[in-house]
Amino acid sequence: MALQFLRRGKLVRVEHFAPDTMLLDYLRLTERSRGTKEGCNEGDCGACTVVLGEVRQGRMHYRAVNACILFLGQIHGKELITVEDLAVGGKLHPVQQAMVDLHASQCGFCTPGFVMSLFALGHAKQAVSREDVTTALAGNLCRCTGYRPIIDAGLKACASLRDKFHEDEQKAVAALAGLSAMDLLVADGADFFAAPASASALAAMAARHPQARIVSGATDVGLWVTKLLRPQRQIIYTGRAADFAQLHDTPSALFIDGGATYEDAAAALGALAPDLGAVMQRLGSTQVRNSGTIGGNIANGSPIGDMPPMLIALDARLELRQGSETRHMPLEQFFIDYGKQDRKPGELVWRLEVPKLRANQHFKAFKVTKRFDEDISALLGAFRFDIEGGIITAARIAFGGMAATPKRALKTEAALTGKSLEAALDVVLDDYAPISDMRASAAYRSETAQALLKKALLELAGEKNTRVIAA
Numbered sequence: 001m002a003l004q005f006l007r008r009g010k011l012v013r014v015e016h017f018a019p020d021t022m023l024l025d026y027l028r029l030t031e032r033s034r035g036t037k038e039g040c041n042e043g044d045c046g047a048c049t050v051v052l053g054e055v056r057q058g059r060m061h062y063r064a065v066n067a068c069i070l071f072l073g074q075i076h077g078k079e080l081i082t083v084e085d086l087a088v089g090g091k092l093h094p095v096q097q098a099m100v101d102l103h104a105s106q107c108g109f110c111t112p113g114f115v116m117s118l119f120a121l122g123h124a125k126q127a128v129s130r131e132d133v134t135t136a137l138a139g140n141l142c143r144c145t146g147y148r149p150i151i152d153a154g155l156k157a158c159a160s161l162r163d164k165f166h167e168d169e170q171k172a173v174a175a176l177a178g179l180s181a182m183d184l185l186v187a188d189g190a191d192f193f194a195a196p197a198s199a200s201a202l203a204a205m206a207a208r209h210p211q212a213r214i215v216s217g218a219t220d221v222g223l224w225v226t227k228l229l230r231p232q233r234q235i236i237y238t239g240r241a242a243d244f245a246q247l248h249d250t251p252s253a254l255f256i257d258g259g260a261t262y263e264d265a266a267a268a269l270g271a272l273a274p275d276l277g278a279v280m281q282r283l284g285s286t287q288v289r290n291s292g293t294i295g296g297n298i299a300n301g302s303p304i305g306d307m308p309p310m311l312i313a314l315d316a317r318l319e320l321r322q323g324s325e326t327r328h329m330p331l332e333q334f335f336i337d338y339g340k341q342d343r344k345p346g347e348l349v350w351r352l353e354v355p356k357l358r359a360n361q362h363f364k365a366f367k368v369t370k371r372f373d374e375d376i377s378a379l380l381g382a383f384r385f386d387i388e389g390g391i392i393t394a395a396r397i398a399f400g401g402m403a404a405t406p407k408r409a410l411k412t413e414a415a416l417t418g419k420s421l422e423a424a425l426d427v428v429l430d431d432y433a434p435i436s437d438m439r440a441s442a443a444y445r446s447e448t449a450q451a452l453l454k455k456a457l458l459e460l461a462g463e464k465n466t467r468v469i470a471a
Ligand SMILES: Cc1cc2nc3c(=O)[nH]c(=O)nc-3n(C[C@H](O)[C@H](O)[C@H](O)COP(=O)(O)OP(=O)(O)OC[C@H]3O[C@@H](n4cnc5c(N)ncnc54)[C@H](O)[C@@H]3O)c2cc1C
Pocket: 042, 043, 044, 069, 213, 214, 215, 216, 217, 218, 219, 220, 221, 222, 238, 258, 259, 282, 283, 284, 285, 288, 291, 292, 293, 294, 295, 296, 297, 298, 299, 300, 304, 305, 306, 307, 347, 348, 349, 350, 374, 375, 376, 377
């Protein structure tokens, strides 16, 4: 069995590769396509941005990803587009031409990454706003040109982009169609990269190889290879199983499969609770949200992951699956201690059930970081209040960054229950004993957490000028 992907109109087969080969290394060292740059090698700068094309409902769907933290095996069954592929017969692609015309490049090191992010945006949307462009570029750093000309180039080029990829779309769909049903297993002795093509094959594979590393978006695991230099010899990739990346909307709850990316789930979660959507908009960058999954954010057990506190405040339930066995638990019970989760080897974070808010339930969430975009939370507060006639009848509060796990504020919840919104302002949040680290001091965390509670209550009470800066 060989890795196969579409490149420049042809299917490429790679028979042998180390399971932890990163796509960027393959491009630069094996294929010798050096237009794609290596900057940070940890998903932060966007210099390595490439575009992956996938068939969805008979059309090509293009998304920008960071090649530095993407395993080569993850591109099986997809089209790979790099900056070298855009110009035709010496004529620059409209995005490249706009970058030239608007003086949007100086040293040029970041430019291929910007071009690829804008290429993906232009293919995703026909009429783009300034906000669309800045969102698409939040994961691309430029240290010499300045962003105004780059944004202007994006606005110009993406206004109504047409290129050869539009013309060749059905050829790409046809070329990839033959690969869609196949499981991938590339093995060398005990080493392997596996990408099962269905959810059931994935569950069986993970149960058979409980020692293997589960990889979803690789936005965490990729860095273990590039930064911690920890080899990954046996990888089971979840992202090939299309039926493991679905959303199921019911009147009472939204069900999200473990393999759904942030991008897949953002609109539905934003519709469920606007603050949830607003925080997700600031999670990583477009490239990170295109690859990273909510399942991975839960499974990694990080005390500063953005999704768990919000999902806990919403009373989400988790389904885990090992082989054909499933079990369910309230999400908060999954996080036992720092680095310790209630997950057995070979067990997958399978599905989440997120209850919808009832008419009297209100949800607020605030992420506190040093930078607005693409920054890990110093702390994140999430609040769900049931309110009847101005009285809080139930409260669920969860914080990230305040303890060794994402954790509820049970004492504070009890103290708030039965109080009017006004009286609730006097309640002191004292459930946590946070630590000081490079993101924030313990004192800052405690003071800010209290302020976030107050902000949530004031916003609910209709107070507009809260004077609490939490953005
Ligand atoms: C530049 C950058 C910015 C980031 N910004 C943020 C941010 O703002 N907020 C935030 O919370 N995180 C952030 N992250 C971290 C990361 O993107 C998230 O934690 C992401 O959700 C991880 O998901 P993934 O699919 O990439 O996981 P992976 O890297 O594929 O896996 C992470 C862990 O989960 C396990 N795993 C993955 N899927 C499953 C599954 N279905 N079942 C069982 N185990 C599984 C893996 O074995 C591994 O232990 C950032 C990362 C980068 C590189």
